[in-house]
Amino acid sequence: MKLRTFLTATAAAAALLTLGLPAAHAQSNYKSEYRMSLVLGTAFPWGKGGEIWANKVREKTDGRINIKLYPGVSLIQGDQTREFSALRQGVIDMAIGSTINWSPQVKQLNLFSLPFLMPDYAAVDAVTHGPAGQMIFKTLEKAGVVPLAWGENGYREISNSKHAIKSPADLKGLKIRVVGSPLFIDTFTALGANPTQMSWADAQPAMASGAVDGQENPLSVYQAAKLNTVAQKYITMWGYMNDPLIFVVNKDVWNSWTPADREAVKQAAIEAGQEEIAIARKGMVEAGKPLLKAIAAEGVTVTELTPAERQAFVDATRPVVAKWKGQVGADLIAAAEKSIAERSK
Incomplete structure (x- = not known):
C-alpha cells in the first residue's frame, strides 16, 4: 500500500513537471532585454507613451519582459522611414510607430495623411476605432507585425x-x-x-x-x-x-511569448495608448x-x-x-x- 502511494505521488509530480515544461521552456527563450524604437524621447507625448508601455509590461509580466527605449530611431541610424522594415526583419523588437513614417512600406497608412480628412478629435477616434482602423490592423498583420493599440502624435x-x-x-x-x-x-x-x-x-x-x-x-x-x-x-x-501612432511587436518576438504574456503586453499597450493620447491632447x-x-x-x-x-x-x-x-x-x-x-x- 505504501509502495502504491509512493508511485502514485511520483507519477503526479512527474505530470505536474511535464505540464509546466512548455511555459518554462518558452520563458527560458525570452530575451534579457527587448528593444523599443521611438522617433521622439520622453520629453514628448510619443516617447512618454513608450515609457508608460514599458513600465506596464514589466509590471504585468512580473519582470519577465523588460523593454529598453531607443528614441531618435537610433537602432536605424535616425532614418524614420526605415523603421517598419527593420521591425519586420527583427532589428527592432517593438515600436510605437507613426502612420506617416510607415506609409512608404504600407500604402494604406497614407489614409491618415490625406489632407483635411479628419476635422476634429472625434473624427480621429471614429476612424481608428471603427472599421477603417480594423482594416489597417489586418493590413499590418499581413505585412508581418502584430498591431496592438492606437496612440497619437497629434494634429500637425x-x-x-x-x-x-x-x-x-x-x-x-x-x-x-x-x-x-x-x-x-x-x-x-x-x-x-x-x-x-x-x-x-x-x-x-x-x-x-x-x-x-x-x-x-x-x-x-x-x-x-x-x-x-x-x-x-x-x-x-x-x-x-492627424498622425495616429500604432503600438506593435515583431511577429517572431510575439510568438516567442506565452499566451498569458502576450495578453499582458496587449493590455499594457491599450492602457498606455489611452494615457498617451490624453497627454498628446492636453491643452487643446x-x-x-x-x-x-x-x-x-x-x-x-x-x-x-x-x-x-x-x-x-x-x-x-x-x-x-x-x-x-x-x-x-x-x-x-x-x-x-x-x-x-x-x-x-
Whole structure:
C-alpha cells in the first residue's frame, strides 16, 4: 500500500513537471532585454507613451519582459522611414510607430495623411476605432507585425519664420520641411510651397540657419522642441492631418511569448495608448485651449482659421486626395468617411 502511494505521488509530480515544461521552456527563450524604437524621447507625448508601455509590461509580466527605449530611431541610424522594415526583419523588437513614417512600406497608412480628412478629435477616434482602423490592423498583420493599440502624435499645425499663413497664397515659395512621404510633397506642392524632405535631426538646425522657412508638427512637438527659439514665430491652426501612432511587436518576438504574456503586453499597450493620447491632447481639449495661450505668451503669432479660410486649403488640395485614392484604397477611404460622418461630436 505504501509502495502504491509512493508511485502514485511520483507519477503526479512527474505530470505536474511535464505540464509546466512548455511555459518554462518558452520563458527560458525570452530575451534579457527587448528593444523599443521611438522617433521622439520622453520629453514628448510619443516617447512618454513608450515609457508608460514599458513600465506596464514589466509590471504585468512580473519582470519577465523588460523593454529598453531607443528614441531618435537610433537602432536605424535616425532614418524614420526605415523603421517598419527593420521591425519586420527583427532589428527592432517593438515600436510605437507613426502612420506617416510607415506609409512608404504600407500604402494604406497614407489614409491618415490625406489632407483635411479628419476635422476634429472625434473624427480621429471614429476612424481608428471603427472599421477603417480594423482594416489597417489586418493590413499590418499581413505585412508581418502584430498591431496592438492606437496612440497619437497629434494634429500637425504649420509654423514658419516669415509671416502669418491665412490662405494658400501665403504659402507660395516658402521652404517647408516635411517628412519623407511623397504624399506630403504632393500636398505642399499643391499649396504653392517648396517642400523640403529632411529628418527631424536635421530640421532644427535648418530652421535656425534659415535654410528652411517652416515646418509642420503637433503643438506638443513645437513646445517640447522650443521651435520658437529657431525663428518659428508664426503658427497657423489648420488641422490638416492627424498622425495616429500604432503600438506593435515583431511577429517572431510575439510568438516567442506565452499566451498569458502576450495578453499582458496587449493590455499594457491599450492602457498606455489611452494615457498617451490624453497627454498628446492636453491643452487643446480644455476650455480656452490653454496650450495656444502658452505659445502666444512666448511672442508667437497664433492664427486660427475661420471655416471659410480653412475651406480654401481644402479646395486647393482636392486633386491630391483624388490622386492618392487608388493607392490608399477606395474601400478604406469610404469606411473612414462613413465613420466620420456618423461620429458623435
